């Protein structure tokens with residue numbers, strides 16, 4: 112049975128999984144959850160994902176949620192096909208976990224905050240606050256100074272090979288530009304890195320899928 116992803120093309124967490132499925136050349140079916148009608152809060156959905164969040168996968172009866180855990184599962188299950196996204200070896204793997212942790216604790220909170228303020232609030236009929244938007248960007252800018260140091264010494268966040276940790280940045284990194292911020296282009300090595308990962312055919316395909324779903 113083909114792997115089923117219950118999510119939505121416009122959801123950043125689903126996009127994180129979509130790009131990994133494409134990098135690993137895994138056949139899949141995206142089952143769009145009716146977010147607007149709160150399908151993700153229905154008893155049937157909560158039976159699979161108790162937090163009522165998207166996405167989750169059903170891989171031949173194996174149910175898994177949390178987008179980054181799903182990505183790790185796909186990269187490990189399909190280790191021998193597509194792009195190698197999980198390094199082997201104790202230290203390389205520890206460096207991947209370090210990079211993945213950097214994304215979750217130093218990138219996502221302020222990137223999400225800025226994107227939520229400027230892009231998502233209007234979709235929810237809420238009024239964006241420019242000051243809050245700028246505060247998030249200021250915090251993110253300070254974090255990206257550290258990214259710049261790391262990326263001045265190596266090609267990717269966990270070393271010289273691309274890993275899941277790099278791809279995890281794509282959804283919010285891309286939405287930041289749509290929110291009107293050029294923050295991912297302001298530091299030479301961050302800009303070089305982000306341009307490279309965001310021009311991958313896998314991400315181009317996800318962006319097309321997002322446009323088609325809009």
Ligand SMILES: N[C@@H](CCC(=O)N[C@@H](CS)C(=O)NCC(=O)O)C(=O)O
Pocket residue numbers: 122123124125151163164165166176177178179
């Ligand atoms: N840590 C979770 C977060 C999932 C999440 O927050 N999904 C959003 C969409 S991107 C959602 O379902 N939000 C609705 C809600 O939390 O009620 C993951 O990475 O899968």
